[in-house]
Amino acid sequence: MSTGRGIPEEVIEAVLRQHDIVDTVSKHVHLTKQGKYMKGLCPFHSEKTPSFTVTPERQIFHCYGCGKGGNAIKFRMEIEGLTFPEAVRIMAEEAHIPYEDKGRGYGDSPRNQELEQLLQAHEWSSKLYHYLLKNTEYGKPAMEYLKSRGFTDKAIDTFQIGYAPARWDTLVQFLDKRSFELEAMEKGGLLSSRQDGSGFVDRFRDRVIFPLHNRSGKVIAFAGRVLGDGQPKYLNSPESKLFTKSRVLYNLHQAKNEIRKTGQVVLFEGYGDVISAWEAGVHNGVATMGTALTESHAAILRGMAEEVLVCYDGDSAGQAAALKSIPILEGAGFHQVKIALLSEGLDPDEFIQKYGAERFCHQVLDGAVSSVKFRLIYLRKNHILLEEDGKVAYIKEAMPIIAALTSPSEREIYLKELSADLQVSFESLKQECNELRTAMQKKADAGDNKPERWNNGRHKKGQASMPTLLPAFHAAERRLLSFMLQDEEVSRYVGERLGTNFNIEDHVAIAAYLYAYYAQGKNPDASHFISSLHDERLEQTVISIAMMDTPGEWTTQELDDCIREIQKVPLLEQIKRKKEEMVSAERAGDYMRAAQIASEIIALERQ
Incomplete structure (x- = not known):
């Protein structure tokens, strides 16, 4: 059976089985356990307090801040800028699921x-x-x-x-x-x-x-x-x-296999650099197109590789751009960020044309330095180290970079280099570093947005939205649908007594889809059910309902109470119309008609 998107349902189900929502999201978001949920800072909008929630039990995610949500496929679509068919194909390939796209992959809308x-x-x-x-x-x-x-x-x-x-x-x-x-x-x-x-x-x-x-x-x-x-x-x-410039990387379609195979991506500034590097044997190179590196670019690449090597132009503009890329790439969660150093202010294309492929690969790419080392080299250029004032200023700017490192051995290596370079006592530098590190930790403990590597540069101060109090019938409809998502028996019970007579238009559609879903012999599964919907608005509504903290057990009395609350609405609307008719009849002097309407109102109120 096909989904209407040109993709067999069994492929989508296999993809969702093989791609756990927590594993999928954790590549981009640091999650912490809170009861039966996992929480983290949303990767789709800026926030200070975590509102991004993953429910492992139901295999879905939802952000209470920006409203985005869905299953593992939807997350990959959003984070990597993919269409539904593209996301399914990529995830199927990753899980070695056989998949032949016989349709066009776009549907007929x-x-x-x-x-x-x-x-x-x-x-x-x-x-x-x-x-x-x-x-x-x-x-x-x-x-x-x-x-x-x-x-x-x-x-x-x-x-x-x-x-x-x-x-x-x-x-x-x-x-x-x-x-x-x-x-x-x-x-x-x-x-x-x-x-x-x-x-x-x-x-x-x-x-x-x-x-x-x-x-x-x-x-x-x-x-x-x-x-x-x-x-x-x-x-x-x-x-x-x-x-969309912020989500497109030049040559990714040709480089993606080599990127996955090596676990490394080489990031260039322009298409000429990518092509020259490709000719030089570098087949894992990509470039941003007409825009600076974005968080979306970084997230796309992080989904394929653990290490990124930035190879921008050797002039001052290129090196400044490389510096700006570091917090974005580290914020995406790359295990290692390296920066290539190009001599004579050349760009990669010019270097290859002048010195050849072998020297480019060995000198430039193999000689790339860590992001910390690059920051220190970049800072060093701004100071005259022959003068005492220049040394002091350089140490003052370099120390926060070294102090922020979590590894004691890494800190020691850079401090020893600094000591030898500036002819300053290692012990005095170490003491200053430790004092600064203590101060930084105290400052971090005072806030609720600690400078972890997974949210550097990505999340800024946001404002939590206030919950909206829903009318009783609206809350009853959502609760009923929540039970129906969890239990086919509830769906059958509601279908016999209420059918699709919900009052909210989207709830009518969701109930109809649920009846059809269970009629096909499928088991309760919010993630799979969401994939069967072809409407963005309905998907978001189902996600919101699925995230409700509804108990797994239910009673017929609770279901009947919800059904009665829902059935009240059309009766109340009918009573309201009758009262308006009665007032109109009285104004027209038709008291017999007014009395008849009054008795009809009493009968409706008894119901």
Whole structure:
């Protein structure tokens, strides 16, 4: 049986069985046990007090701060920016579950059809640009430029590099002839609107084109580098339904297997660096596209690797960016963060072209230093160590970095290096470090947001939301659905006595889905039930209900009380309407009609 998303139900069930919610979440969030729940700081929004809750018993998560929730598949979708089919495929591969996606993987909703059209348009556009580069007169100047930059034919094919001609309508005509809706193509970032509103023009003109892929390998955007001195020098596709800069990493689709195999990812700043490094044998390299490193980028990479090696440009801007990346990467929970040191202010691409692949791998990558060592090197450049004032200032800035280390042996190593480097007594440095460490621990104990590595730079002060007091019938409906999620017998009992006569529209739909779910012979399982829903709003409502602290045992009296509370609502509404009718009849002087309505009201009130 298929889910309507082109994925067999047995595959989804196997994925959820193999991916425990606590194990899945723990790779990104530090969880602590609180009764039958696990709690931590939400990875999806900034908060100081943990409101992110995982229920191992029901295999779901829910954040009471931002409202996000779901099962293990939903968590991977949210944390890594994946579609449902992408998340299932990746998780199936990780658990060695056989999975052949015979459908398109997107379903048949209008929104998904629109996404399919955009994906197809991007794929064809990529092939057109690549063909124009390699096989036409238009592409010759671009090919000469690429060859002058050291790009080989093999690299051009591997990365499907292309060329967009200087004409205004090459892609417009290409897409129009293939019956693509040009307005949708403009929204998807392939075209631009004319200033006078009379039509559309190509977004990319006279540029070398680098296709950007999602992690499944589908083209979702482009990066264009101008030929000559035009501005802007680099142009990326705008953000669209397919492309979100903060969640896309260049070359991840090709690098992901090597990243998983080695447990390490090399992070570059640009696509040229990735391609040159690939040619040099570095097949676990990725780059951010047109944006600084984000927490989403870091979370995606942490899901695949335990070690990250930052290889940014050797100039001051590149090294400053590397410094900024450290708290983000450490906050994502990488076991080791290393920084490559490039000499002469070169970027990785320039270094490889000048000194070759072997020297790049051995000198730059193998010679990468720890994040602590890099911080100290970076600080050192800002001080004149030949002067006493410079030494004192450097020690003052370096000491908090060393004191924050949890390992005594690590602290000792760096203190000894500092002692030898500055000709300062090791004992005096150690004493100062210990005093600072004591002060830091006292300060940390005073707050409730300790500087643990899993939330550095990610969580800031938030405000807890106040619980809302629900009307009695609304609370009764939620309680009844909570029992129904836990027990098929309750669902059958409620179905016979209430059916879908709930008062909240979403509750009507959830009850109907539950009756159908159990009719298929399935066992009570909130996580699996959520996966059977194809509606974001219903999913969130079910998660909220499943997180209720409802007892596992129930009585028919408790169920009947809830059912009576729910059935009151339409009667109360009917009484309200009758009273309005009675008032209208009295105003019109129709006292016989008013008396008749009054007796009807009494009968309804008796019910």
